[in-house]
Amino acid sequence: MVKLAEWRGKEIFRRYGIALPRGRVVRSPEEALSLTESGDIPLPCVVKAQVLAGGRGKGGAVRFASSPAEAAEAARGILGMEFHGETVKELLLEEKLPIARELYLSLTLDRSARLPLLIASAHGGVEIESVAESDLLRLPIHPFAGLSSYEKRRVLRTLGLSGSTAKSVDGMLDRLWRAFQHEDAELIEVNPLAVVGEGVVALDAKVIIEDDATFRHPEYADIRDDRTPLEEVAREKGIAFVQLDGDIGVIANGAGLTMATLDVLQQFGGRPGVFLDLGGTDDPAKVTEAFLLMARAKPSAVFLNIFGGVTRCDTVARGLAAAIAQVPPAERFPLVARIRGNNEEEGIAILREAGITSLHELQESAQAAVAASKGARP
Ligand code: GDP
Numbered sequence: 001m002v003k004l005a006e007w008r009g010k011e012i013f014r015r016y017g018i019a020l021p022r023g024r025v026v027r028s029p030e031e032a033l034s035l036t037e038s039g040d041i042p043l044p045c046v047v048k049a050q051v052l053a054g055g056r057g058k059g060g061a062v063r064f065a066s067s068p069a070e071a072a073e074a075a076r077g078i079l080g081m082e083f084h085g086e087t088v089k090e091l092l093l094e095e096k097l098p099i100a101r102e103l104y105l106s107l108t109l110d111r112s113a114r115l116p117l118l119i120a121s122a123h124g125g126v127e128i129e130s131v132a133e134s135d136l137l138r139l140p141i142h143p144f145a146g147l148s149s150y151e152k153r154r155v156l157r158t159l160g161l162s163g164s165t166a167k168s169v170d171g172m173l174d175r176l177w178r179a180f181q182h183e184d185a186e187l188i189e190v191n192p193l194a195v196v197g198e199g200v201v202a203l204d205a206k207v208i209i210e211d212d213a214t215f216r217h218p219e220y221a222d223i224r225d226d227r228t229p230l231e232e233v234a235r236e237k238g239i240a241f242v243q244l245d246g247d248i249g250v251i252a253n254g255a256g257l258t259m260a261t262l263d264v265l266q267q268f269g270g271r272p273g274v275f276l277d278l279g280g281t282d283d284p285a286k287v288t289e290a291f292l293l294m295a296r297a298k299p300s301a302v303f304l305n306i307f308g309g310v311t312r313c314d315t316v317a318r319g320l321a322a323a324i325a326q327v328p329p330a331e332r333f334p335l336v337a338r339i340r341g342n343n344e345e346e347g348i349a350i351l352r353e354a355g356i357t358s359l360h361e362l363q364e365s366a367q368a369a370v371a372a373s374k375g376a377r378p
């Protein structure tokens with residue numbers, strides 16, 4: 001999977017004639033200052049961190065500036081910041097456009113239907129997972145025929161567009177489809193697609209190139225790396241750690257229980273963001289290390305689901321208690337625990353000492369973790 005930074009995605013968009021704000025990649029506050037002073041980037045402007053994680057808007061990694069000094073200051077504030085484990089090294093400096101509406105469009109692969117899938121929504125600018133299913137149009141696309149006129153009309157109706165704005169989206173749909181096919185993408189997402197004046201502009205670009213096609217794309221050889229920076233650290237330490245798009249951290253042991261835990265959270269409306277498979281470890285220090293790594297991903301809540309076997313419950317609890325003591329209070333997150341099995345009583349007692357209650361049932365604890373991720377106290 002080759003996940004492209006926004007500016008690289010937009011470079012592709014530009015080649016296909018998709019309307020974009022005027023922008024430049026910058027790597028220092030000085031560059032931001034001079035590009036806005038010279039008028040190369042008109043003011044007001046937007047300063048955007050070039051990281052792979054989404055939610056930059058909410059996370060303070062997209063800022064606005066109305067003078068060159070402000071642009072430089074925003075750049076200084078964002079460069080070097082750690083965003084979901086990734087250090088910001090590049091920014092995209094763009095003109096700020098007056099947005100009338102924010103829409104959503106994406107093309108992806110529906111692997112079970114074995115077809116490309118177009119998703120459209122009139123509710124753009126927010127994470128698509130938070131949009132009600134009834135507000136989404138999901139349209140399977142014939143891979144050879146492409147987008148037909150009536151399919152495009154359905155999209156325009158969903159987006160509530162008519163007149164010249166509709167015409168502008170109609171053209172963009174053709175271009176996005178062409179880009180999706182010719183670039184061997186497995187995802188092209190435009191969120192938001194902004195209505196500006198009579199037309200539409202792609203304000204954001206998320207592009208993922210299909211793994212099996214990367215041999216056709218030597219241009220991505222230098223960025224063909226699946227691992228996030230935190231995953232890289234984990235790999236060096238021999239910790240099984242995977243970052244997903246959600247926000248709940250999961251600590252479990254064994255691949256089966258870990259996968260089942262992700263499913264249960266999802267079932268109760270939670271979005272797993274990072275998971276750690278403790279596997280069979282008998283070293284509390286290893287657990288501490290793994291937990292601190294997870295803390296760096298800034299989960300909204302952590303669900304610990306352990307079935308003690310080779311990895312005994314007290315080992316996990318000891319490692320965890322030591323780790324919690326090392327996380328500064330301001331960076332703590334709610335933790336819901338369920339530990340069962342070998343040395344369960346001892347583990348529960350150690351957790352209780354550390355101020356963590358261990359729940360018994362899987363469903364009950366998963367629901368508590370989801371609630372905690374949404375702000376309820378566990
Ligand atoms: P994300 O949060 O990581 O998906 O980053 P986006 O690129 O989607 O930007 C987040 C939000 O910033 C968008 O939903 C817009 O509301 C806002 N934004 C970005 N560019 C512009 C712009 O040119 N003009 C205005 N008014 N808002 C913008």
Ligand code: MN
Pocket residue numbers: 191192204
């Ligand atoms: Mn976006």
